[in-house]
Amino acid sequence: MAINPKTLPKPTPETQHFWDGARAGKLLLQQCDNCQHIYFPPRPFCPDCASRAVTIFQASGKGRLYSYVINHRPPRWIEGHYSIAVVELDEGPRLMSNIVEVEQTPEALILDMPLDVVFDAVTDDITLVKFRPADPASRTTSGGGA
Amino acid sequence: MKPKSIAIVGAAETTELGKIPNMSQIQLHADAALNAMADCGLGPKDIDGIACAAEWPTDLAHYLGITPSWVDGTMVGGCSFMIHLRHAAAAINEGLCTTVLITHGESGRSWVGSKAMGNNPASLAGQFEIPYGCMGPPTMFTIPVLRYMKDLGLTHEQLANVAVVQREWASKNPRATHQDLITIEDVFASKMIAYPFHILECCLVTDGGGALILTTAERAKDFPTKPVYVLGTGESVETPMISQMKDFTSSSAFKVSGKKAFNEAGISHADVDHLMIYDAFAHLPIYGLEDLGFVQPGEAGDFIWEGNTAPGGKLPMNTNGGGLSYMHSGMYGMYALQESVRQMRGIAPAQVAGAKTSVCHGVGGMFGASSTIIMTNEK
Numbered sequence: 001m002a003i004n005p006k007t008l009p010k011p012t013p014e015t016q017h018f019w020d021g022a023r024a025g026k027l028l029l030q031q032c033d034n035c036q037h038i039y040f041p042p043r044p045f046c047p048d049c050a051s052r053a054v055t056i057f058q059a060s061g062k063g064r065l066y067s068y069v070i071n072h073r074p075p076r077w078i079e080g081h082y083s084i085a086v087v088e089l090d091e092g093p094r095l096m097s098n099i100v101e102v103e104q105t106p107e108a109l110i111l112d113m114p115l116d117v118v119f120d121a122v123t124d125d126i127t128l129v130k131f132r133p134a135d136p137a138s139r140t141t142s143g144g145g146a
Numbered sequence: 147m148k149p150k151s152i153a154i155v156g157a158a159e160t161t162e163l164g165k166i167p168n169m170s171q172i173q174l175h176a177d178a179a180l181n182a183m184a185d186c187g188l189g190p191k192d193i194d195g196i197a198c199a200a201e202w203p204t205d206l207a208h209y210l211g212i213t214p215s216w217v218d219g220t221m222v223g224g225c226s227f228m229i230h231l232r233h234a235a236a237a238i239n240e241g242l243c244t245t246v247l248i249t250h251g252e253s254g255r256s257w258v259g260s261k262a263m264g265n266n267p268a269s270l271a272g273q274f275e276i277p278y279g280c281m282g283p284p285t286m287f288t289i290p291v292l293r294y295m296k297d298l299g300l301t302h303e304q305l306a307n308v309a310v311v312q313r314e315w316a317s318k319n320p321r322a323t324h325q326d327l328i329t330i331e332d333v334f335a336s337k338m339i340a341y342p343f344h345i346l347e348c349c350l351v352t353d354g355g356g357a358l359i360l361t362t363a364e365r366a367k368d369f370p371t372k373p374v375y376v377l378g379t380g381e382s383v384e385t386p387m388i389s390q391m392k393d394f395t396s397s398s399a400f401k402v403s404g405k406k407a408f409n410e411a412g413i414s415h416a417d418v419d420h421l422m423i424y425d426a427f428a429h430l431p432i433y434g435l436e437d438l439g440f441v442q443p444g445e446a447g448d449f450i451w452e453g454n455t456a457p458g459g460k461l462p463m464n465t466n467g468g469g470l471s472y473m474h475s476g477m478y479g480m481y482a483l484q485e486s487v488r489q490m491r492g493i494a495p496a497q498v499a500g501a502k503t504s505v506c507h508g509v510g511g512m513f514g515a516s517s518t519i520i521m522t523n524e525k
């Protein structure tokens with residue numbers, strides 16, 4: 001899916017590791033060393049207990065489709081309707097994403113369907129974390145602005 | 147806040163609502179402010195507190211000729227005006243000022259003298275939400291609904307019915323943007339914006355404004371208007387990112403704010419005669435009814451379906467037609483407050499006979515913030 005240069009993420013010192021990870025094909029989360037809370041989006045302290053002792057780790061990349069909408073008014077740089085989805089990772093945190101390699105219809109996008117992470121290098125610097133159906137039989141080669 | 151210690155003595159909207167291409171945004175604030183001052187017989191020299199959002203209070207104070215000893219520019223989205231009201235009540239009780247003007251004006255449709263809020267690509271939302279093709283509230287505020295529908299059993303018909311019932315109210319209001327009655331089939335046949343939301347389940351885009359003037363309840367008797375007393379207030383925030391809302395079936399900010407307001411007011415839900423729940427989209431009254439405690443989780447769709455919130459129902463809700471049918475300039479909270487005041491004054495176009503207590507509940511951002519104001523016309 002094409003991206004508007006104006007909406008390209010601009011990493012900060014606190015999030016740079018996430019973007020470096022995505023570029024290397026890794027979905028990175030953070031876990032608190034003090035209370036073991038796993039959280040997202042990135043920040044250098046635990047939002048549950050305020051500990052600064054946190055560890056970056058590679059997530060499994062597995063999750064489920066938690067909720068979504070299908071945008072029927074795409075901007076001019078995107079072709080066709082597309083899903084804007086929230087994925088719940090097996091590790092617990094949820095994140096915004098697109099579901100790709102699947103028809104962008106309510107019939108194909110079933111809540112709680114298992115998903116696998118894929119990496120979409122939209123520029124040399126920025127790779128977006130997206131998801132596709134975990135079951136290869138549910139995938140299409142087109143669809144989903146892949 | 148001590149219940150009934152503060153009264154709303156002046157209240158007005160802009161002279162026109164809807165499409166106002168001949169007024170800039172700050173003039174919409176001023177138009178509403180002048181109408182509110184005229185409503186209660188005050189002038190700029192009588193005002194010593196000012197609050198507004200989307201414009202700076204500095205700009206408004208200067209523009210209107212006000213020299214305040216108290217200012218509040220809290221800006222957390224569409225419920226900012228409810229929060230201003232809450233802060234103003236506390237400030238007056240604390241003696242920081244005596245007479246507060248809260249203004250709102252928004253050239254949300256004509257875009258005269260207003261500026262777009264713009265994306266900050268280094269913010270967390272700018273990094274982790276916007277790049278996925280988010281195109282503003284219609285594609286974001288709506289995201290939790292499919293999860294709500296699956297977990298709590300809400301149907302597409304029940305969601306559409308929210309818009310149908312609010313149009314019934316709008317049909318009684320000559321100032322409402324849309325007044326023709328609609329059916330669930332009409333909603334389904336209307337343009338799909340972001341599945342599952344059709345355009346008739348999304349708010350209007352209009353120009354307009356409103357203003358309120360508050361003072362002590364003691365002074366309120368000296369004004370020509372019927373005083374509307376502030377009975378309870380609440381506020382909270384949760385998250386600027388819809389994807390990070392903790393529970394997709396319930397708003398933490400709604401619950402915290404609502405509980406605070408009801409506790410402060412010392413009333414039960416059965417005491418409420420009139421209700422406003424900020425409806426930027428059709429699901430908001432459903433979340434609001436449940437999170438404020440009027441019904442249990444999962445019951446709001448049925449509650450509205452059974453006609454409880456419609457004209458003649460036991461809990462009249464969004465009696466101006468709401469953001470879906472009355473008007474919505476982008477930040478709707480001020481217009482909800484205006485309707486609660488009209489109902490408490492007994493002058494609303496679709497007046498609820500004998501209404502004594504009104505709950506006015508707002509949202510800011512996309513389930514990001516909330517505030518609740520409870521009013522009464524009984525001293």
Ligand SMILES: [Zn+2]
Nearest residue numbers: 032035046049
């Ligand atoms: Zn911790």
